[in-house]
Amino acid sequence: MKNKIFWLTLCLAITTAVGAQNRYFTKTGHIDFYSHTSIEDIKAVNDQVTSFLDISTGDLVFSVLNRSFQFEKPLMQEHFNENYMESEKFPKSSFDGKIADLKGVDFNKPGKYPVKVTGKLVIHGVTRDIESAGTLTVEKDKIAGESVFAVIPEDYGIQIPAVVRQKFADTMTITVRMNYQLYTPKK
């Protein structure tokens, strides 16, 4: 149900964008997560992230399909989808929030601006408030956003059996990189 609401929200964002020049989007955003222990490094990459940024309000949403995360080892990918993320039951992860200090960004002046992002992160059907530092790089008709933050799998109800827990770091490092283009609605 939550996924459906999120989808409808995105659709609304698109339809209300008609005539507006303040919405940016990408369908090929990047999110990766990384875990380092002395036993094993685990990294997965998703380059099919959909995200919208409204520079007039600071609204920021992104959504990913868990199945689109690519691992180096097929067994890791199988465990990720079947045992940890339960991708059949929870196919999507999402973020719905805002750039909190939008006034510090001049979208008419190219440059790199530090920002603070706050909002709700939904993983494995669990919603939690998060706050993260990031940067926005402004170019003509393009904006790049980047942020790195940490999540604890257990905070999102992801159960990792004790026998393999030592292979995973206590916190996973999440890196988000979006290259937004100006959204031009169809005439």
Add this chain to the structure above:
Amino acid sequence: MKKKWWRLAAIVLVLGLGAAGFAYWYGFLRKEKPIEKMKADFEMTADSLFSSFSADEQAATAKFGGKILILDASLLSFEKDDKGNVTLTLVDPMMGVTCTIDSLQAVRQKSKISALEEGQPVTIKGRCDGMLTDVKISKCMIIK
């Protein structure tokens, strides 16, 4: 009698080593089967795939999620990102079907990608991951 035990121990040892070797290969050395060698679960048009998701996303995700599809469509647009991944947009720029050819496959299919033209009919094979605003197909390759 003693000879029988040795024979049994040798068989157990060989089976044990074989099982350990298989487990090591399965967990650490096994590579993902290339999309070229995967059997397609469904063949359809990109339009009808998107229609299925629009009509009932949950049912379509259950039916097509994780499955290998062969899709016929008219190529709306395509772009290459800075990592070498190539994204093909079918049906609609925002609410349609998006197919991603990863950078390794893009190298293998260099000649087919360089011959792409917007508006041309294409046949794509890939894995359906589900729907965001668009239906996402990953691990794609161009058949024709």
